[in-house]
Amino acid sequence: MLMKNNPSTKFRTGNVLVTGGAGFIGSHLVDELIKLGYGVAVVDDLSTGKIENINSKAKFIKFDLGSKLAGEKLQPILKNIDHVFHLAAIPRIQYCLEHSNTCHSANVNGALNLLNSCVKNKHIKKFIHISSCMVYGASDVLTVSEDNPVKPKTIYGVQKHMQELYLDLFTRYFNIPSVVLRYFGVYGTKRHSESGSYPNVTAAFSRDKRIKNKLTIYGDGEQSRDFVHVFDAVRAAIMAMRSGFCKGEVFNIGGGEPITINQIATYYKCPIEYKKARVDDVRHCTADITKAKKLLKWQPKISFEKGIKGYLNE
Ligand SMILES: NC(=O)c1ccc[n+]([C@@H]2O[C@H](COP(=O)([O-])OP(=O)(O)OC[C@H]3O[C@@H](n4cnc5c(N)ncnc54)[C@H](O)[C@@H]3O)[C@@H](O)[C@H]2O)c1
Structure with missing residues (x-):
């Protein structure tokens, strides 16, 4: 209204x-x-x-x-x-x-x-x-x-x-x-998993766990995301x-800090299957959030650990 x-x-x-x-x-x-x-x-x-x-x-x-x-x-x-x-x-x-x-x-x-x-x-x-x-x-x-x-x-x-x-x-x-x-x-509730990009890894892992009780990781899992x-x-x-x-x-x-794919996988508590790395996969990508903190006065309040545990318990 x-x-x-x-x-x-x-x-x-x-x-x-x-x-x-x-x-x-x-x-x-x-x-x-x-x-x-x-x-x-x-x-x-x-x-x-x-x-x-x-x-x-x-x-x-x-x-x-x-x-x-x-x-x-x-x-x-x-x-x-x-x-x-x-x-x-x-x-x-x-x-x-x-x-x-x-x-x-x-x-x-x-x-x-x-x-x-x-x-x-x-x-x-x-x-x-x-x-x-x-x-x-x-x-x-x-x-x-x-x-x-x-x-x-x-x-x-x-x-x-x-x-x-x-x-x-x-x-x-x-x-x-x-x-x-x-x-x-x-990440968070209502996220869907169709996209193949790594930022969607939380939803993709949730789907993997639900369907086959096994997570698929492309590459060695040490690539990091934000x-x-x-x-x-x-x-x-x-x-x-x-x-x-x-x-x-x-x-x-x-979030302003790197989180590796292997780190995320630990929260799912199920076996991991490693597959060949994707061509052109970006190895690391972390946000520098200095500008948002300084000028917008914004910074994340929910740590990844707290957020992912909450997401997985929902
Ligand atoms: N999810 C992420 O991690 C992420 C990261 C960076 C940026 N974004 C941006 O955030 C925005 C929202 O992403 P999201 O993850 O919620 O995706 P989403 O797919 O859940 O939401 C997109 C919405 O747009 C609607 N839509 C798509 N094409 C449309 C069209 N032509 N006309 C009207 N509606 C249309 C879809 O039906 C859907 O409801 C996008 O612009 C995306 O690029 C998302």
Whole structure:
């Protein structure tokens, strides 16, 4: 239900649009925004998201953001919206490789359609764009800061980078106030396991355990990744919305420490089958979160140990 500002809350609330609000991260974000008193509209085509993920207090509008009619459908929705969180995407590395055009439509055309519609709605206070560490691609350094070169090595990474490029252009030339969060591996409930990327390892391990009671690890398992709990990721998005940043500033959002695949496997307490390493697998990738800590005043509150144990006990 969309609403008027609630003066009793510390922060003025208002109406927000969450694209991809039926998905893993989007649905957690919707729940939190509703708890905080915001009126929330969700646009999602349910391609990977699930209707049961959508909070019953949100107004749900189903359509494909990448379609030709998306602009028309967005107009009446955006009329009452103060903030836009853009999460709708097909965030699957292997799928994007095999279906690059379909994913281009969802990931790139979807973002472009949304941005074009925002240009016509000057009252929108901020566009919070959820990007990915996949824009960095291969890196020789262990820890990746926002100043690292952006050189994606997957189709998905290229498409996430294209979203960022469009947003940067629209921020500079059409004055869309914006902020970009580059999430690292987000984990937590409602995560699905179809994507083959390592940031999805928690969900992939859960599926392995359920189906065959044996985990598959590609390579020696000593490759490391960075993980952030979905509650911390959602908190960062809300802090970005409430912050003064509006010129397309980019922030890494991650746990800030390397976790090896072998370390994660120990929490699952079942046998491991090691398979040949994947070609081009990035060996290490940890988020440098100094900028988010210093400027956004955000840092993760849930340690990986606490978060993964909670996730596995749910
Ligand atoms: N999960 C992670 O670890 C992670 C890491 C970095 C960045 N991200 C980014 O976070 C965002 C959300 O990812 P997620 O893990 O929740 O994925 P998800 O697949 O669970 O959610 C994506 C949602 O977008 C919807 N969607 C896809 N294409 C659409 C379209 N054309 N029109 C309308 N809706 C569409 C899907 O139905 C789904 O509900 C994505 O932008 C992703 O790139 C995720």
